[in-house]
Amino acid sequence: MFDYKLLAALAAVIEQGGFERAAQALGLSQSAVSQRIKLLEARVGQPVLLRATPPAPTEIGRLLLNHVQQVRLLERDLQDQVPALDEGGLPERLRIALNADSLATWWARAVGDFCAERGLLLDLVVEDQDVGLKRMRAGDVAGCVCAGDKPVAGARCIPLGAMRYRALASPAFVARHFAAGVTAAALARAPAIVFGPDDQLQHRFFAMLGGEGGFIHHLCPSSEGFVRLTSGGFGWGLVPEQQVRGELERGELVELLPGRVIDVPLYWHHWRNGGELLASLTRHLEKYTGRWLVQV
Template identity: 45%
Template sequence: MLDYPSLAAVAAVVREGTFERAAAALGITPSAVSQRVRGLEERLGAILIVRGQPCLPTALGRTLCAHLDRVRLLEHDLAPALGPSVGAGERLTVPVAVNADSLATWFPTAAAAFARATQATLDIALDDEAHTAARLRSGEVLAAVTAEREPVPGCRTLPLGALAYAACASPDLVARCFPHGVTASALEAAPCLRFDRRDFLQVRWAQAALGVERLGPVHWVPSTHGFLDLTRLGLGWGLHPLVMVEADIDAGRLIELVPGRRSEVPLYWTATRLHAGALSRLTSAVRAAAGTVLRR
């Protein structure tokens, strides 16, 4: 049998990044955390944490942390039957991975509904929708909003709908960079915004809309709201969730480069196959919130 207090110490170090912060989170001394981690490593005959700044889990350490998350999720359902003294003061935290644009649009509604229904908390890891499923495969999270429809072993995948995007620019940038209309040559010269090096949404849209193979100067802006603010200020053009820019387009604060030429990113909810009440309620909240924004 696993020593769960020691495993909890391992998970705390991985989550917090240092032994000191893990000790503060657990309410024990750093020495006690170190002893628990070292004792479990000696019993298992394997290193679980690579010491550093921050401390990182080994493959086995990550697997054991994922196991602990699942155990806590299942034990949460048992707490009412075991009486008030069992698990008193402990709050369930569910680790999930979400892409930035979902977090900026519809996912907060799901998170708020889940918290009201369960009084549990969420530990949200932010990542590109093409990479959130990797966090699920590694055991870092129990569920993810992802663009991957392929099943993850041990998980269930549900379609949520597609998030629609519109390519927009400020009136000032349109006047400066597209005086004769939005052509392929003009688009290749105009400055654009990209979220990060893994963001190819603008590239795909430009290729599909105008056959553009190369974008102009790129500003890297790793923030959904910052991305929109800088577009409004004329730093460059970019694709934005339609739900965030419809009012700006209608009011003339932003101009859609090719009206009606939208891009859609299908999204899925992939969650571990555990018959746990909290996870079921989170899934219900996610599907309900997504249904109000995403296109079916």
């Protein structure tokens, strides 16, 4: 079998973001942690870590981390029956990828009780759909919330409901750019705000109105920043309605075309054999997420 002392050192260096903190977490000296990593590298015959700040796993390092995470999940299932087997008594962690807008809105409300009850710690990774599913495929995360509905090999995927987006801007921005109405021609000339290259929502809205080609835009890869830029009058953009209830009520943001929404369905991807904890989280999401999302 593998030497799990070495693998635990690797996991700690990555999870803690450095050798010093890994040593603290494991209750070891820093040189003991270095020694374990070197021994691990001698065994696998190649580096498992890039010595950057913070350290990053190499490709083989990533495979080993994935393996450690799966083993921990399986150990967790046994723990209730054989608690004495557990060496550290550290709480369990799950690494989960999710889209920025979910993290900015419903995620915490949907899983807060579950995490508190089970003593579960989350390593959240904010990724758009393609990268999130790539991380699932690489075994780098145990679950992924995204808009893709094709499960990767070894994983299942369940529908969660949809996030409802509305096209919004500040009243001053609307007065300045859409005095003659919100038309494709007016949209083409008014700056939009786009989350990143994968964000097609503004393009879809533009196309809904018959717009063709491109439009000028700011790029802002942050959910909160997106709302700040929108209410600050930088441009128009599609925003999850539940993120800006206050701004809409206070009139700091207004809809470009009231009622023209875009619903983005979301799915929960999770390993099929990810252990009991992941299965419970899946049941919890299946049961409660509907409260926070639109059923389509």
